[in-house]
Amino acid sequence: MLFNSFAFGIFLPIVFLLYWAISKNVKVQNVFLLAASYFFYGWWDWRYLSLVLLCSITNYSAGVLMMRVDDDSGDAQKRRRLILTVCCLVSFGVLCVFKYYDFFVTSFVDAFSLLGIQLQAKTLQLILPVGISFYTFHTLSYTIDVYQRKFEPTKDVVSFFLFVSIFPLAMAGPIERATNLLPQIYKRRTFDYALAVDGMRQIVWGLCKKMIIADNCATIANEIFNNAGNQSGSTLLLGAIFFTLQIYGDFSGYSDLALGIGKLLGFRFLRNFNFPYFSRDIAEFWRRWHISLNTWFRDYLYIPLGGSRGSKWQIVRNTFIIFLVSGFWHGANWTFIVWGAYHAILFLPVILLGKNRKYTDTVAEGRILPSLKELFQMLVTFGLVVFGWILFRAENIAHAWGYISGIFSQSLFTAPSVKLKEKAINLCCIAIFMLIEWLNRQKQHGLQIENIKSPFIKWVIYFALILAIWALKGEQGTFIYFQF
Secondary structure, X not given: OOOOOHHHHHXXXXXXXXXXXXXXXXXXXXXXXXXXXXXXXXXXXHHHHHHHHHHHHHHHHHHHHHHHOOOOOHHHHHHHHHHHHHHHHHHHHHHHHHHOHHHHHHHHHHHHHHOOOOOOOOOOOOOOOOOHHHHHHHHHHHXXXXXXXXXXXXXXXXXXXHHHHXXXXXXXXXXXXXXXXXXXXXXXXXXXXXXXXHHHHHHHHHHHHHHHHHHHHHHHHHHHHHOHHHOOHHHHHHHHHHHHHHHHHHHHHHHHHHHHHHHHOOOOOOOOOOOHHHOOOHHHHHHHOOHHHHHHHHHHHHOOOOOOOOOHHHHHHHHHHHHHHHHHHHOOOHHHHHHHHHHHHHHHHHHHOOOOOOOOOOOOOOOOOOOHHHHXXXXXXXHXXXXXXXXXXXXOHHHHXXXXXXXXXXXXXXXXXXXXXXXXXXXXXXXXXXXXXXXXOOOOOOOOOOOOOOHHHHHHHHHHHHHHHHHHOOOOOOOHHHHO
């Protein structure tokens, strides 16, 4: 069930009304929300609910078992480590079978074919369960935190199962932490009008990002990427820029929808995007893009490896590991691994020079316009990110190489074949969208308009955006990150 579908337009109001009608009892709230979440996920394919249940049971049991052997003896610590290891093997094992098995098999066969040895191997050709990468990391963060004694394991089965499968986060995150979400699940939620209003605004803004910006950019980007061999360099560059806007509108739009729906239900989920295309260097970009995943890798992989505290070699090693793993998390394709390596190379000079925390504030804070230096920095960072997205979008390495080679040709200086006059409305929407994002870059989302005092003006804005969604929506439909 997609957030931008007619079915969800019926599902959400029903859940919202029934949920708050039974709001006097937290256990009833949680049971109802769990049932609604399973219905939501099962709408896609009910058979894959078994994987959600397996992940839930495994990690819940691991927490309970570690609680039972929680003392300071060496033997107890060994048993806790064994429990964590088994839990990780089960969780990652399921993920690897469904997401990576065919990739490893075909890569193995291709490697031997280069040596002149032809092998026959059978792939599973399994359908990738929607959200499996998200809820796997979701639950493992809980188990690792319990193991490290950062969080008390829960005995409340319903609360934990809801933590794993709560429907706004079920398909594409953000990747929540037990330390943030479980305490909210434990206590009874009461309706907060101001929070719900802000949630509705964020939902409307997320739909604008997805349906007006991302879906229309997708039409142009898909046409160019799918026919890259016949396009001029300028057209290819334009296609990469449109995909850059598409993936941001698509994924950050989904995150806005998830956070907005959470607010309607009385939850405050972790923020996942913070206006990343206004970054002044690549380190700032990665602090603002897919925040929940990047902080997950930072806390559970990068820091345990030593982070940036070791020798120069260790810093280089750790940086490459975290970016390569991040790339591989996105999908079983060499393009994602090369995309991760590309960003590791961009990130290395910043971290080796100790400037990775240079820009932690908001660009042009307190000013309407950036300085020339800030504008140049943002354009350079944006350009580097655009070329990275070519690797991310390409079907394979050959496609990516041909696409990038095509950009750096003499035809780069010719007029693009895309008829921009016919896309004037789309370009105006993009310009207005970027302007609104810029003006609200110090806020949580682009439609936080509490500073507008007139209710009439607010309602004019709401109706104008809803009308724009209906009149200007594209045809892409599904969300990009559902494939991960």
